[in-house]
Amino acid sequence: MRIAEFKIEEWMNKYEAIAKYDLTTTCISPLSINELPYSDEIFNVKLGYGDITGSFRLKSAINSLYKKEHNITVTHGAIGANQLVFLSLLERGDEVVSIVPTYQQHYSIPESLGCNVKLYFLKEENNWLPDLEELDKTITSKTKLLCLNNPNNPTGSVIPDWMLEKIAEIAERTNVWILSDEVYRGLNLIGKPYSQSIADIYPKGISVGSMSKTYSLPGLRVGWVAGRADLINEINHQRQYNTISISALDDYFSAVALENRDFIAQRNFKIMNEGIRILKEWLDKTPRFRCILPKGGTTALLNYGLNIPSREFCKNLQEKTGVALLPGETMEMEGYVRIGFCAKNLAPALELIQNYMS
């Protein structure tokens, strides 16, 4: 299977490790095992394949994140979850609408499968939210799947619950599946931390979640898909070929973390609120950068107000200051850069950018 270069991952592999100040990150400082309230029961965890699609304990903890009880399968991160959804649903020639900017999997995998992929671009003047009329026109009777990412990486926009319901109504008219990548769900900065999940409001809604962002445990490599029984059965059929099961230890730690998620949320919101405060203050005194402040998630998209390609801008900036930003071009958003506002040393890194620009 031929597939496009995964532009973000390629860029980060090259520049993240050598950065003095890494603002490309989407994670909120990962937790260590010591910070998790595990008990001696860890020593009794059998290191077999375990429950193939995830333990009952972990699936119950995942289900507690939703309003309704869902069919769930546990995967190798959200990256594994997304891929399994595409492999299970799509065939050559299917039409897929992907709302961008987003995680590149959401258009490059369908393209690699021979699907007809239509990109629907979010606009800054709409606060990085979809225009419902435009989206309605983009989705046709031929569309099989709509992909979205909510809260959105990189813009930090959060689809309001009423709007998600409207999107579900649009999809329902032509019987379209919706894959909602919800890896940042639970990180809303305004209103309730968790917005509506697509799986709770739409029968053909597929929710992908993960331990990586909201729960600060990307090293566990645990994600999941919640959706309709027939889809989960099909995913489990595909999954036999690339997963068997996830690690028993990852399963255990994920369950413990989700059962104790309040303390993780408390810690993470402290970091997020401080990050937003620093970003806002810096934007106020750095008018060259334009930004719609994020409503959730861990990233913001900034227009840097210069007529040079974003790859060049980021490369030069990193060479001169040691600060790594992610070029918008890697997310099909030329003219912009992504910043992870929960990154360590955010304030000094922003100061370096300000000096570099002046």
Ligand SMILES: Cc1ncc(COP(=O)(O)O)c(C=O)c1O
């Ligand atoms: C929107 C989105 N989906 C999926 C992933 C992959 O997450 P995971 O670490 O759970 O595989 C990322 C990682 O950055 C992401 O931002």
